[in-house]
Amino acid sequence: MSLYRFAKWVVKIILMPLYRVQVIGTENIPKEGPVIICSNHISNFDPPMVGITSPRDISFMAKEELFSKKWSAKLFHKLNAFPIKRGMKDRDALRNALNILSEGRTLGLFPEGTRSKTGEVGKGLSGIGFFALRSQATVIPCAIIGEYKIGKKLKIVYGKPIDLQEMRQNKAKASEVTDTIMENIKELKKNNE
Incomplete structure (x- = not known):
């Protein structure tokens, strides 16, 4: 068993009952082919929570600081994470993400780039639209x-794939695609609150 699978199993045993997690819509995630899962971001627990509730293994971008020590870099790589430099174009991170998708795997992204302090869905970074346009991956909101409060109910809702065919054909801007993805996440949140 890989470290990723073992960690997923351990974290699932701990977090699912602790936060009374209800998972909806996993059937919307394709079993094969490249997939981008785009989620709102409210806590540091979000990546493991999306990771344990998705039926597919997910590779996440993570802030570069988490890879600063040799042991932590090794650990995060084994947990399918790869570093991204904040606030600048990071060609290595872009290449890594596109490689993951070209291999038919799943990429997990938090389009807002940082946690929301209010819990509301914020504006997404245009890089997300870039991945969606360049990869032809299925995008799942x-x-x-x-809230991550012990004993309180937490919902993880996976929506239907976002139809980006027309935007791809019309060569839409990455920022427009990102806005469409964010609207889908907002709608999903609103309809399931």
Whole structure:
């Protein structure tokens, strides 16, 4: 068993009952082919929570600081994470993400780039639209609804694939695609609160 699978199993045993997690819509995630799961971001627990509730293994971008020590870099790589430099174009991170998708795997992204302090869905970074346009991956919106409070209910909702065919054909801007993805996440959150 890989470290990723073992960690997923352990974290699932701990977090699912602790936060009374309800998972909706996993059937919307294709079993094969490249997939981008785009979620709102409210806590540091979001990546493991999306990771344990998705039926597919997910590779996440993570802030570069988490890879600063040799042991932590090794650990995060084994957990399918790869570093991204904040606030600048990071060609290595872009290449890594596109490689993951070209291999038919799943990429997990938090389009807002940082946690929301209010719990509301914020504006997304245009890089997300870039991945969606360049990869032809299926984009699945995900809404994390509730708070990470012990004993309180937390919902993880996976929506239907976002139809980006027309935007791809019309060579839409990456920022326009990102806006469409964010609207889908907002709608998903609103309809399941």
